Amino acid sequence: EDQVTQSPEALRLQEGESSSLNCSYTVSGLRGLFWYRQDPGKGPEFLFTLYSAGEEKEKERLKATLTKKESFLHITAPKPEDSATYLCAVQAGDYKLSFGAGTTVTVRA
Amino acid sequence: NAGVTQTPKFQVLKTGQSMTLQCAQDMNHEYMSWYRQDPGMGLRLIHYSVGAGITDQGEVPNGYNVSRSTTEDFPLRLLSAAPSQTSVYFCASSYMGQGEFSYEQYFGPGTRLTVT
Numbered sequence: 769e770d771q772v773t774q775s776p777e778a779l780r781l782q783e784g785e786s787s788s789l790n791c792s793y794t795v796s797g798l799r800g801l802f803w804y805r806q807d808p809g810k811g812p813e814f815l816f817t818l819y820s821a822g823e824e825k826e827k828e829r830l831k832a833t834l835t836k837k838e839s840f841l842h843i844t845a846p847k848p849e850d851s852a853t854y855l856c857a858v859q860a861g862d863y864k865l866s867f868g869a870g871t872t873v874t875v876r877a
Numbered sequence: 878n879a880g881v882t883q884t885p886k887f888q889v890l891k892t893g894q895s896m897t898l899q900c901a902q903d904m905n906h907e908y909m910s911w912y913r914q915d916p917g918m919g920l921r922l923i924h925y926s927v928g929a930g931i932t933d934q935g936e937v938p939n940g941y942n943v944s945r946s947t948t949e950d951f952p953l954r955l956l957s958a959a960p961s962q963t964s965v966y967f968c969a970s971s972y973m974g975q976g977e978f979s980y981e982q983y984f985g986p987g988t989r990l991t992v993t
Contacts, residue, residue: 772919800979811881811967811984812920819979855919859979863908863927863971864935869919 770795774856774868781875784845789871791856792838801839802865803832804855812855846875879903881985883968889991890958898953898988900968907973909951910935910982911943913964920967926951927973958992965989 771794781787793801800819804812816825818834825832829850831842841854853872857865884899902909910925912935922935924943932943940962942954951970955962969982 802979802981804984809987811969811986814981814983817979817981857920863973863979864922864925865910865920865982866922867912867920869917 770858770860770866772856772858772866772868774854774871776871777869778872779874781843781846781873783847783875783877786842786844786846788843789841789854789873790838791841791868793856793858794837795858795860795866797861799859799861799863801834802857802859803839803841804857806853806855806870815854843873846873848875848877851875881968881970881983883966883985883988885988886986887989889993890955891993892958892960894958896955896958898955898966898968898990900951900953900985901949902951902968902970902983903949904970904972904983905948906970906983907948908982909945909968909970911941911951911953912967912969913937913962914967914987915964923953923966955990960992963990963992 773792775790803815806812816832821836829844833840853870855870857867881902911923912920926932926945966988968985971982972980
């Protein structure tokens with residue numbers, strides 16, 4: 769059974785204080801690892817897809833990396849608008865996504 | 878493009894009532910799915926479909942039915958609502974492709990359901 773564990777559950781940052789979120793996973797035959805952002809009362813919004821160990825992707829202040837067992841989402845010099853819940857999900861060969869419980873990030877001005 | 882749309886946004890049911898949550902997408906995606914989201918548990922897959930006429934169960938299918946008569950629509954039916962089905966429900970869709978790569982799922986805005 770595919771498993772996805774995200775840590776920490778919650779992260780409080782000062783504006784400009786860089787940090788990292790962790791997503792560890794076990795899956796048979798990884799097709800892709802996805803990062804989503806979810807704002808309160810909204811549906812998840814796609815951020816990145818990573819396919820193989822060593823791959824990195826960047827978007828503004830966010831950078832996602834992938835190893836064979838985990839993925840990191842690095843937030844560099846965060847701003848209050850980066851406050852959200854960040855979700856990690858893995859997809860195996862059957863197209864089904866398995867999600868972690870998420871990390872809620874709060875950035876204070 | 879409207880993307881993925883869901884109706885209603887909010888719903889309150891009494892135990893034992895039935896209802897249908899509507900989901901539609903205008904991106905011609907083959908793959909559609911329903912999730913429920915509960916505090917501390919993440920998104921859990923209820924049912925999914927890889928094309929019109931094809932549906933399958935996810936992680937938590939009990940108490941829910943789906944059908945897919947068209948590419949665009951994927952309704953979720955609650956047969957006899959129970960308080961344990963109080964949750965936020967999300968519909969999602971994606972392109973499937975034929976190669977080794979995965980494609981991101983696009984999510985609707987959600988339906989917040991309360992069963993009393």
